[in-house]
Amino acid sequence: MYDFKRIEKKWQNIWEKNKTFKTGTDKSKKKFYGLVEFPYPSGAGMHIGHVKAYSGLEVISRKRRMEGYNVLFPIGFDAFGLPTENYAIKTKTHPRKVTDKNIEVFTKQLKQIGFSFDYDRCVDTTDEKYYKWTQWIFLKMFDNGLAFRDKTLVNYCPSCRVVLSNEDSQGGKCDICHSQVIQKEKDVWYLRITEYADKLLEGLKEVDYLPNIKTQQENWIGKSTGAFVNFKIKDTKESLKVYTTRPDTLYGATFMVIAPEHPLVETLKDKITNYDEIINYKEEAKKKTEFERVELQKDKTGVEIKGIKAIDPVNDKEIPVFVADYVMMGYGTGAIMAVPAHDQRDYDFAKKFGVDIIEVIKGGDISKEAYTGDGEMINSGELNGITNKKEAILKMIEFLQKNKIGEKAIQFKMKDWAFNRQRYWGEPIPIVHCDHCGDVGVPYEELPLRLPKVENFEVGTDGESPLAKMSDFVNCKCPKCGRDAKRETDTMPQWAGSSWYFLRYIDPHNDNELASMEELKYWLPVDWYNGGMEHVTRHVIYSRFWHHFLYDIGVVPVSEPYAKRTAQGLVLGPDGDKMSKSKGNVIDPLDVVNEYGADTLRAYILFMGEYSLECPWNENGIKGVSRFLERIYNYKDKLNDKKGYSEKLESIINKTIKKVSNDYENMKFNTAISALMIMLNEYDKQDSITHEDYKILLTLLNPIAPHITEELNETVLHNKEISTFSWPTYDESKCVDENVQIACSVNGKLRATIDVSVNTSKEELLSLAKEQENVKRFIEGKEIVKEIVVPNKIVNIVVK
């Protein structure tokens, strides 16, 4: 048994002392910037998921260094946020202290696992030298009209007393405390991310993200091309504007639905004969969160607005108007035209309320359900006979524009980003409210606007930020006119600090700018960003948005921050469920380090399965990897004095170098390790192996298991450190086997295999196959219809 405790400690000390993994500064060298999502330093310490998330690029980074790159592989801490604040409130400790302690523990643990981060570039989002620049970016957005304040119905968590973005209140529950979210009118700071929707979509074309990541972002942005159409309200001057992606079905519109909050209800109050009923419905809808409104899909509620009718502009038909809460004011125009024959949701509604259903596209059976497929247009005036949906849409848009009843329109699903929180532990929003000047940005030279040091940072009962109670902080002079004014007391959400942290790593101690252009030009873009699937639509989009903005104002040299993005799969508990404290299936990585060593932990986490897929933890599986490392360790007694590779091992060595190199690049670490195991099995068949044979194994394994390989390389082979080696190369001509096995099949069924030398001719393969006893049995007395020979692979004889 090798003494992993001593060996791992020894090498960790050497790396720390020699600064082995310090980022290179020689700009003439090619660069590699590998980025992992920085952790939230929770009190629980590292999670097994962190180990998996970092191990992928850890291997790549170690390989890149050996390939001669300047490697920037940094780590930092996303330390603002509610858990720390709540913990601080509970234990009556200041969040600053809690954060510092947690960061210390985390850093120690990261080092215990041997991660080759450049710890000198560590970034902490709660450091005022850092959040100075987070505030600076916010101010720049404010100056450019991208940060604005509005009164809106917002998701509000009564328990946390915080306004939440839609993204943070999924399922109608607060993301943090899981209590019910309600709707409340409130002052909200927004970042106008919608203005960048098109750029964020276009930018995806030039980056190398995993396909499913790209698709998710596209869906989130949700660009749709359709048309605005105006429906007149009969006997009034009013009209209803709707947005539709299916203007081709306009002749099939038999009713309209508006959101309960739609202003038309007030404008036409006098004409509406059931106004009270409508208002009642509106009040009921207010009680529901957006989630509940959209969730109740089985039973659609709504009320017909009596006394008014809309007029379909293409055929002048009078159609009824309903209010229903499944239509949202926040998307499109807050009103829809309903085409029950070709939209299932409208169909259900029409059936329930007894509205006409008019078929305009042939192909379905509208007595049973809506038909959403393609087909010939009918009952549609000038569109009749068209069978192509796109053509029909284009023709209708043309018609609408010619007759000035509508126009082509592009809509995005994405909404603006609600940006303020009523919390202490976040970046103060650097804005002053002045009665005369309105919202005024804190002057840049006064940044950072520091979080005041206080004893009591608990949230007040009014749901305001704790900062609101600090008169020293609140009361100030307006930077513009000098009169008495009040500071904004809300803070930024956790997404703020994580939206630009990768820029700070590039130049972490710069006091004059967020990072120098010279450094940014060298290091950007991030070459490879790996993280969780769950951050693909929030953090990654938010940070791309910030980066595009910084590019537009000339602060960064490229528009897309991440050249490549991958994601690792979850590590599940041994029971196959997601690890959670309540289920008691949590594996603590440090326990594993203590029992098996860091190298075994690293190797197992990469060996357990395909990196991008989720995979359950298996206590037995780790033993296999542990044995593998043990076997390598015991090889020191089996070395001979011969030079070069053993002749018999040349082929397997070259093949393994090739396989492992490729697999690392494709994050197929499990098959890379498997290839190394196969190589070791080949070594086992020899009486002895050479120093070179051994060295190549240690080198290939080093990125995954750095401690044990460095130790053996030093104590057995007496070489300088592996981290100074060049990455091994292979000879393609030696990767080819001399012999291959050929499958011989009859009618596609395997009947025999033959061993032949590589590149045996087709003719010879065929005649060899026919000589096989078992092949003979199946072709004898039958007519040969076809003979297929694929050299080096298979012979298939088709008989009748």
Place this chain on the structure above:
RNA sequence: GCAAGUGUGGCGGAACUGGUAGACGCAUCAGACUCAAAAUCUGACGGUUAAUAGCCUUGUGGGUUCGAUUCCCAUCACUUGCACCA
């Protein structure tokens, strides 16, 4: 509902642009070593079977093909994300 992903032995998982399904590892069984156990080493190991013959087998049902885990259609289950998105 929409979108994406996954489905292979007792288990985790392999399989290049369609070409010997089950690599590698775990578990299990047998043997060696040992007084014994552990560790280690050797061998077997999808099902059925006396068989190194055959038949069946990659969620299910079809299709294309000489040949399908791989491509196409349908369907089921699970996971994730978004959502009455017009």
